[in-house]
Amino acid sequence: MPNQNRRERERAARHELIVRTARELAETEGWDAVTTRRLSQRIEYSQPVLYSHFAGKDAIVGAVALQGFTELADALAAARVGAGTTDEAVPAVIRAYLAFAETNPALYDAMFTLSTDLPFAQDTTPAPMQAGFAQLHDVFAPLAGERDTGVFTEVWWATMHGLVTLARGGRLPAGAQEQRVAMLVEQLTAR
Amino acid sequence: MPNQNRRERERAARHELIVRTARELAETEGWDAVTTRRLSQRIEYSQPVLYSHFAGKDAIVGAVALQGFTELADALAAARVGAGTTDEAVPAVIRAYLAFAETNPALYDAMFTLSTDLPFAQDTTPAPMQAGFAQLHDVFAPLAGERDTGVFTEVWWATMHGLVTLARGGRLPAGAQEQRVAMLVEQLTAR
DNA sequence: CTCCAGATCCTAGCAACGCTAGATTCTCCT
DNA sequence: AGGAGAATCTAGCGTTGCTAGGATCTGGAG
Structure with missing residues (x-):
């Protein structure tokens, strides 16, 4: 029964199509626009098909979020190896994190606000x-001094997430984000 | 037409009743449970009455959030004057902020996540x-050194908000929050 | 006291939501 | 060629935010 393989491949492809479509729709029109009806219409299948792949809408958001975590970890790793010295790695990773959030706002929301x-x-x-946090940990830990490196990383992660x-x-004045990032970097590396 | 006064008083009272009920319902059962139907049932009026007071559900959430900002500003101010020395004011205000968020999770969500x-x-x-931020600013500014006090405050506010x-x-390991707060305080006051 | 305008409030309903039961169509092996 | 089982759709349930239209109440004028 070699058809079984094709079936599974097609199923996997459609699974990926759902996630990709949900993400695109969220990124262009916001998560409010991602309804099961619009989603099923875009993938050209009926609504119940979604539920044969995912337990519900939350699971779809979760799948998008998981994709986001992979990409974030990759982006942080790339920034880290892209930086020349170790000193340069810290600001590079921080900027990579904030750039990721700014470039993919809907994705970031799925990762940290929506999927509960x-x-x-x-x-x-x-x-x-785990990989994403590990990247941060590896870069921040040397700056922790005598303090617990895990807690240290968490606090600065919180700063980035808060920013x-x-x-x-618009909770913070627009336009001054670069100033805040600069201060964050300086605050973290000074000492 | 003195009845007009009574009318206005009753209207204001009902306005306040709506906000209070929405907040209670959110705090006990979460914002998902705050539907216009349940809300109208609790205040013993029909749904359209809600819309004679507020433009929509978002406006109700916004009203709750505004109440939250007032209380947060008060809580921070109380912590500030309650602290003996200026040095003690910083940890006192930080702990007051985090305690406020932990005590009123639904309220905090309305303020910073829901109301857009x-x-x-x-x-x-x-x-x-403005008053809430001003409280933070007044306490944090002396620690800014040569840096811009506004940006400085924003960064540390972001840390608290992120935590x-x-x-x-559950984005952070449970139970270690006190450690993180301690490190935040130490990081902020050291120097 | 009567009557009518205007304020006040409710019933009923719309469109859209997440989700699902049941019928229908398609696929593939015997 | 036929039938079992997978795959898919149509149709609908209960709920959501919100609103149009009619009913009820209030209060001043005649």
């Missing part, structure tokens, strides 16, 4: 999510 | 919102 049931910081945490979420929605 | 159309950081920004939002939803 992703297992963070546990043994069952998916590899991509991202506050800047979005 | 509140005018932050503008001339039209409501007084309570709040990441801790919520």
Whole structure:
């Protein structure tokens, strides 16, 4: 029964099509526009097909988020190796993180605001999510001094995350983000 | 026509009732449970009454958020004057901020996650919102050194906000929040 | 006291949402 | 060629935010 293989391939392709379409729709029109009806219409299948691939809309958002974690980890890793010295790695990674959030706002929302049931910081945490934090940890840890490197990383991660979420929605004055990033870098590297 | 006064008083009372009920419902069962039907049922009026007071559900959330900003500003001010020395004011205000977010999670969500159309950081920004930031600014500014006090405050505000939002939803390991707060305080006051 | 205008409030309904049961069509092996 | 099982769709349920239209109440004028 070699057809079984083709079936599985087609299924996987459609699975990926759903995730990709949901992401595109979210990035262009916002997550509010990502309804099961519009999504099913875009992939040219009926609604129930979505539910044969995912438990529900939340699961679709989660799949998009997981994709985001992979890309974020890759982006941070690339920034790290792209930096010449170790000193340059810190600002490079910080800027890469903030650039990622700014370039993919809907994706970032899926990762940190929308999807509520992703297992963070546990043994069952998916590899991509652990990888992203690991990148930050490796870069920030040398600056921790005598302090716990994990907690240290978490605090500065929180700063970056806070800057991202506050800047979005105009919670912070527009235009001054570069100043804030510069201060964040300086605050973190000084000492 | 003295009845007009009574009318206006009753209207204001009902306005306040709506906001209070929405907040209670959100705090006990989450914002998902705050539907216009349940809300109207709780205040013992029909749905359209809500729309004679507010433009829509978003406006109700916004009203709750505004209440939150007032209370947050008060809480920060109280922590500030409650602290003995100026040095003690910084950790006191930080802890007050985080305690506020932890005690009123739904309220905090309304302020910083849900309500999207509140005018932050503008001339039209409501007084309570400016007051909250002003409290932080006054406490953090002395630590800024040569740096811009506004940007300095924004960065550390972002750290607090990031810790709040990441801790919520289990993005950060549970139980270690106190460690992170301690490190935040130390990082901010050292130097 | 009566009557009518205007304010006040509710019933009923619309379109869109996430999701699912049941019928229908297609696929493939015997 | 036929039938089992997979694949897919149509149609619909209950719920959402919101609103049009009619009913009810209020209060001053005749």
